[in-house]
Amino acid sequence: GAVVSQHPSWVICKSGTSVKIECRSLDFQATTMFWYRQFPKQSLMLMATSNEGSKATYEQGVEKDKFLINHASLTLSTLTVTSAHPEDSSFYICSARDIQVTEAFFGQGTRLTVV
Amino acid sequence: KQEVTQIPAALSVPEGENLVLNCSFTDSAIYNLQWFRQDPGKGLTSLLLIQSSQREQTSGRLNASLDKSSGRSTLYIAASQPGDSATYLCAVFLSTLTFGKGTMLLVSP
Numbered sequence: 001g002a003v004v005s006q007h008p009s010w011v012i013c014k015s016g017t018s019v020k021i022e023c024r025s026l027d028f029q030a031t032t033m034f035w036y037r038q039f040p041k042q043s044l045m046l047m048a049t050s051n052e053g054s055k056a057t058y059e060q061g062v063e064k065d066k067f068l069i070n071h072a073s074l075t076l077s078t079l080t081v082t083s084a085h086p087e088d089s090s091f092y093i094c095s096a097r098d099i100q101v102t103e104a105f106f107g108q109g110t111r112l113t114v115v
Numbered sequence: 116k117q118e119v120t121q122i123p124a125a126l127s128v129p130e131g132e133n134l135v136l137n138c139s140f141t142d143s144a145i146y147n148l149q150w151f152r153q154d155p156g157k158g159l160t161s162l163l164l165i166q167s168s169q170r171e172q173t174s175g176r177l178n179a180s181l182d183k184s185s186g187r188s189t190l191y192i193a194a195s196q197p198g199d200s201a202t203y204l205c206a207v208f209l210s211t212l213t214f215g216k217g218t219m220l221l222v223s224p
Binding site for chain 1 (some may be wrong): 147149151156157158159160161164204206208211212213214215216217
């Protein structure tokens with residue numbers, strides 16, 4: 001299947017700083033990328049849908065000013081957690097979908113710990 | 116609003132057993148259904164994708180069925196192995212993917 005690369009796989013940051021997470025589709029063009037958050041022993045919760053060249057669509061309850069999403073190219077989307085706080089500590093996973101394919105491919109996830 | 120339920124939440128079996136994981140969804144208007152595997156602290160690995168027009172898909176020891184009208188899917192794992200231990204997630208897709216909470220599977224040697 002197609003490969004989605006997410007970086008970094010884990011990051012520890014101080015409260016108040018910003019963290020950027022990258023999601024790349026390596027062998028296909030992803031017109032749409034999705035960002036999910038997963039709490040321990042919980043399912044994936046969709047945060048936002050990112051479309052190349054346009055603004056992201058955020059799910060209800062997700063602060064768009066806190067979670068900045070940029071989808072500047074057909075192979076790269078970034079999620080920036082701004083002014084991170086300990087409650088933002090979580091597992092973040094991106095997913096990419098090729099318009100030619102209906103299957104969703106996922107990155108390996110990023111474990112964010114805010115101290 | 117689409118809701119996806121997976122039963123059981125956890126399952127522990129000895130190696131070699133055949134097992135069935137269940138997934139149900141409330142809105143049958145879906146494009147496809149996907150089964151994923153998630154290892155602890157890792158991302159998702161796609162196992163099987165069933166289009167809404169299909170009834171089942173097979174890959175190796177895995178077989179997934181879809182009954183769209185009743186809102187159900189099953190994942191059948193034959194001759195389970197310790198390496199199959201993971202959390203299995205079911206997700207349905209229309210405009211976005213909606214996930215169940217998963218079934219945590221432990222296969223003991």
